[in-house]
Amino acid sequence: MFSSNYNNVLVMFSFIVAMLASYTALDMAGRVATTEGRASRLWLIGGAIAMGIGIWSMHFIGMLAFNSSMPMGYDPVITLLSMLIAIISSAFALWLVCLHELPLRRLLAGALLMGGGIAAMHYTGMSAMLMMPPIVYDFRWVTLSVVVAIVASGAALWMAFHLRQQSPNVRLLRISAAVVMGTAIVGMHYIGMAAAQFPMDSHSMAAFSGVDNNWLALLVIVVTLAILAITLIISILDGRMQARTSILASSLAQANRELTQLALHDNLTRLPNRLLLEDRLSQAFQKASRGESQFAVLFIDLDGFKAVNDAFGHHIGDQLLISVTERLKSQLRATDTLARLGGDEFVLLVEIAEPTDASQLADKLVHLIARPFYVSRYELLVSASVGIAVYPGDGENERELMLNADAAMYHTKNSGRNGHSFFQPSMNANAQNQLQMLNDLRLAIEHHELRLHYQPKFIAPYGPVSGFEALLRWERDGKTLSPDVFLPLAEKTGLIIPIGEWVLNEACRQLREWHLQGHTTWTVAVNLSTLQFEQSNLVEMVIDTIKRHQIPPEMLTLEVTETTAMRNPDVSVEILERLTQYGVKASIDDFGTGYSSLLYLKRLPASELKIDGAFINDLIAGSEDASIVAAIIALGQTLNLKVVAEGVETTQQQDFLTQLGCDTLQGYLLGRPMTPQQIAQHPDTDWEPQLSINHKPD
Known part of the structure; x- marks a missing residue:
């Protein structure tokens, strides 16, 4: 046998390449396992090529590290065949570890096939060395190298399978596993090299010998590291993109959940709202219609x-509603x-x-509701009126059942409150009237049944007219209905929104017509309902309405x-x-009947306060109402607000309000x-005052 040794630098590089190839294998296993379809197949093919070239390069660099006393030559076809064996073995390994399960039997079979493939790659590569006479092997070392290859393959498969999913420490674990796998691969290679024995008269059969092994090794190292580095960089970028996509998808899902929550639940109590209740009612009807239940x-x-x-403010009222909700839910x-x-x-x-x-x-x-509620520092007492409608029997559809339950609730209120009532046919007349009124109200705009009447507002004490307040009327079946008959129903059903838009549009149209007739100083006042005021548009x-009517x-x-103003200040x-x-004026209506914070009242950009008519009815000098009215007028003057008094029906009220400094009178x-x-x-x-007294509004 002739003398030989190893180039330690190339040995070190072969170890580095082996570890990098092992890490690439672990990373590729993760990419294949976390993707699906075409992307998974592409990662499998790309990963197999990168991993196979890495393992083969480690083997080839190890062969080039072998320094002998004669120049070496390699058969290119056999060398490429050894590379192909490495790539096929890598593809098999990646496919195996990406299955859903890796039982012991499959792990052992995979270790035998992969270890055999690596051994075949190694000894095929060795046979590419053009030597004569051929290399002689010590089969004890060959057997040991194959055993090491199989054991190393089994360990590599086990680690790759368990490190394929992403986890907080997966990168550090993969690095540690890559060191172990790289050491095993290098160990197998050099044990295989130790099995090779070269006779003393061995010589190279290559047509071109004398190529510098160091330069050839450098070329292989650079190409291999480039392939592995590019593969890892693409994998890292793809992983980050997937992570960002996952975060975006998670954020979108969370946003959808929050939007669904907002759309289907009440903001204050977090209870289902009308929309979700209608869906649950529909489901209950379907189930009951199959005879599976009644409800x-x-x-x-x-x-x-x-x-x-009114007494404690909406903040306390909201907390009370939350407390009521908790009590109801507990049962x-x-x-x-x-x-x-x-x-x-x-x-x-x-x-x-x-x-x-x-x-x-x-x-x-x-x-349960009748028991005291302790909200903030207050002890609050309320009661509950309950109406019950049962299906089947009290309604044929969701709307009818709800209206009948509502009618039963009003029957409870009219019977003394703090109790419950079942719906009875005797209540049906009122429920049917409500239902018919609701249907007619839906068509009132389309059928041109809504009318606006205008009540003049006078500059105190006698005029002239400064403007008008638009008051809604409904011409139904030849009768004129005042707002208190149908507006509560419109508020409850949401019809107040289109009705309110009609009122604003008609009032602005009429004002434009008056201006064109020469009454350019007249103004018009329109009431906004609570539901209207809460509309986002x-x-x-x-x-748009102002611009439309110019x-x-x-x-x-x-x-x-x-x-309404203090509901959400x-x-x-x-x-x-x-x-x-924009220029529109704002008026605080029914002032004195609600709960106001002077801090918020000062911030409200209103131009006038309107005293509720309830304070005007019994207005006598020296009375409690007179003190309240005087205080409101003084407050308005302090805040530079015009003060309007409505419900003026007597000359005494007219004179007294004028003396107090009220700006505008209406009644x-x-x-x-x-x-x-x-x-x-x-x-x-310009209007002369009408001397009609003691007439109440319709």
Whole structure:
């Protein structure tokens, strides 16, 4: 045998390449396992090529590290065949570790096949050395190298399978595993090299010998490291993109969940809202129609809640509603649905075996609500009026059942409150009337049945007329209905939104017509309901209407009740600021009947306060009402607000309000609500006060 040794630098590089190839294999296993379809197949092919070339390069560099006393030559076909064997073995390994399970039998079979493939790659590569006479092998060392290859393959497969999924420390674990795998691969190679024995008369059969092994090794190292580095960089970039995509998908899913929560649940109590309740009712009807169950709808309304709101403010009222919700939920099953429709109205949907179950539950809830609530530092007392409608029997569809439960609830209120009532056919007339009125109200705009009457507002004490307040009327079946008959129903059903838009549009149209007739100093005031004021497009709708009818914005006054303005003060300030910046004037209506914070009142960009008519009815000098009215007028003057008094019906009220400094008067003494035609026919457009006293509004 001739003498030989190893180039230690190349040996070190072969070890580095082996570890890098091992890490690439582990990373590729993770990429293949976490992708699907075409992407998974592409990663499998690319990973197999990169990993196979890495393992083969380690083997080839190890062969080049072998320094012998004669020049070496290599058969290119056999050398490429050894590389192909490495790539095929790598593809098999990646496929194996990406299966859902890796039981012991499959692990052992995989270790034998992969270890055999690596050994075949090694000895095929050795046979590429063009030597004569051929290399002689010590089969004891050969056997040991094959055993090491199989054991190393089994360990590599096991580690790759368990490190294929992403985890917080997976990168560090893969590096550690790559060191172990690289050491095993290098150990197998050099054990195989130790098995090779070269006879003393061996010589190279290569056509071109004498190529510098160091330069050839450098070329292989550079190419291999480039391939492995590019593969890892692409893998890292893809991993980051997947992570960002996953984060984006997770964020979108969270946003969708939050939007669904907002769309289907009440913001204050987090209970299902009307939309979700309708869906649950539909499901209950489908189940009951198959004969699988019967159910009851309990319509719950709190007695005395408005008094709490007026006395302590909406903040305390909201906390009370939350406390009521918690009490109600404490008595319910997981299958029951408790929804909040708005304000202090709740609806409970429950499956029952018989109607007495609903009665017992309602009685329990009534007694539960009757107990004192301790909110902030206050002890609050409210009660509950409950109406019950049972299916089948009390309604053929969701809407009818809800209306009948509502009718039963009002029957409870009219019977003394703090109790419950089942729906009875005797209540049906009222329920049917409500249903018919609702249907007619939906068509009122389309059928041109809505009318606006205009009540003049006079500069105190006798005029002239400064403008008009638009008052809604409904011409139904030849009768004129006042707002208190149908507006509560419109508020409850949401019809107040299109009706309110019609009122604003018609009032602005009429004002434009008056201006064209020469009454350019007249203004018009329009009331905004609570539901209207909460619409997100309110400001845009008002501005569009003003532009459509080409009226000066300052000639339009929007009246918002004190209760509505204080419901959400910060939002109210923002909305009114946007409107007043455009030029529209704002008026705080029914002032004195709600709960106001002077801090917020000072911030509200209103131009006038409107004293509620309840304070004017019994206005006598020295009375309590007189003191309240005097205080309101003084407050308005301090805040530079015009003060309007409505409900003026006597000359005594007129004189007293004028003495106190009230700016504008409105009431039956001065002028009744009139149609535009009646206003046009009035003999004096500056208006002389009408001396009709002691007439109450319709």
